[in-house]
Amino acid sequence: MAEPLKLNFSAPRRGMPPQHFADFTVDERVAKLAELGLPKFRAKQLAKHYYQHLTNDVEKMTDIPAEKRAAVKEALFPELMTPIRQTSTDDGSTTKSLWRLHDGTLLESVLMRYPGRATLCISSQAGCGMACPFCATGQGGLDRNLSTAEIVEQFRNASAQMEAEGGRLSNVVFMGMGEPLANYKRVMHAVRQITGQDGEGFGLSQRNVTVSTVGLAPAIRKFADEGLACTLAVSLHTPDDELRDSLVPVNNRWPVSEVLDAARYYADKSGRRVSIEYALIRDKNDQGFRADMLGRKLHQALGSKVHVNVIPLNPTPGSEWDAAPKARQDEFVRRVIAQGVPCTVRDTKGDEIAAACGQLAADERESA
Structure with a gap:
């Protein structure tokens, strides 16, 4: 029997910041x-x-x-975010920032520099109510939604940092703290400012913005109707409802078939290939039969309009969840590709600086 639904869509516990x-x-x-x-x-x-x-x-x-x-x-222009701590790794190419907001809420963002590009991992909520058991943010619960400006300010700060280094911010992924589509209106307003042209925004290409979701199917369809050319990333993590009900509790409300139908709708409306995120967890979702099933279901639902990102799990301290062995990871990727679906392993950064979402905030709360 699946675990009971433990999602938190309730009103934020803290007040929103002054308007900006x-x-x-x-x-x-x-x-x-x-x-x-x-x-x-x-x-x-x-x-x-x-x-x-x-x-x-x-x-x-x-x-x-x-x-x-x-x-x-x-x-x-009230001050919304105060820097608390900044840590770097990967020879300085990855920087994680911890911010304190006006009400004491903690917020994280990660800037990742690669040859020829720089990507900001941005947060949309303080905490998260989706309750995925392998995620540090999900286990901490939801503090509140971020305001549009608190989202946009993460982008502005990172852009200014890159400009000071003689570079520029080229990509944004809404894969930080929170479920972006659970803070839908503010995230869309932020995306339009990040990508706005002619003095109405920072001018980043919509194609360089990725919005991630654990699978809020109605919101995915609504996102498709926005007329944007962003990439949709679906954190699927397993192709079968039986396991996904516990790994991603929102699956109790919108099962895999509904999520993939909504993803297909997004791909058709936007013309963009959907990214499927799959955190590979030792002895949980890394079996060969699940790789086969994943490839078959994605090929059937999305055809050529899909790509799988296998993500080696970045474990949190003391957690039962661990990354799958390298050999099993390679076999998983091979079997997905054998079903006709492109599949690659995401380059992980920041293991030494608690770069898994929520880890720095959790550390700060524990030491306070």
Whole structure:
């Protein structure tokens, strides 16, 4: 018998942060500025500073009247995130940042530099209510949804860091803390600012944005109807409902067949290949018959519009969950490919700095 459903879709336990420039629509920004006695064109000036110059420091916005800057800061640029700790590994190519939010909530983001590109792993919630037993964030539960600005600020900070290093942020993956599609409206608003062009965002290509989900099927379909060209990543982790009910408890509500139907709808609407994420766990989901089943089901449901990312599990300290042996990993990949489905092993980074989602936040809470 499957474990009872333990998902947390309840209202956040803590209050949302003060509103920020990135929370507002263009019209709302204009209205806010009008309250301060500033004309409409100032909204475009602020957007240029924020999106192009990557600053939220109003004192550096010298084209804003000096006597109005304090009021603009209070109304539109409150400080949302305070850096607590930053750790690096992989010869400095991977940096994990821990932030404290206005209400004491802890937030993580990871910047990964590769030859010719840099990827930010971004969080959409503080904690997570999906209760996947092998995930540090899932075991900590949900603190609250992040605001749009708290999501966008992760991108702005990482972009500024890359610019200071003489590079640029090229990819964003919503694979940090939280279930992005459980904070749907704010995540979509953030994605549109990250990818917005002509002064309405940071200008990153939609094709370089990946939004991950454990399988909220109705939200996947809604995402497909947004008209975006982002990549959808589905954290499947096993092809059979019997095991997935316990590994990914949301499966009790939307089983594998429903999730794959929704993924096919997304692929058809967006024209993008769906990424299937599969954390390979020793003696849990790494058997050959599951590799065969995975390949068959994906080929049947998605045809050529799918790719499998096998992820060696990054275990949390003291956990019963461990990575599958290398030989079993290689055999798993071979068997998926034999079913006609592309399958590769994701390059893992940050093992030495607790880079599995939620580990730094858990460590900070324990030491407090």
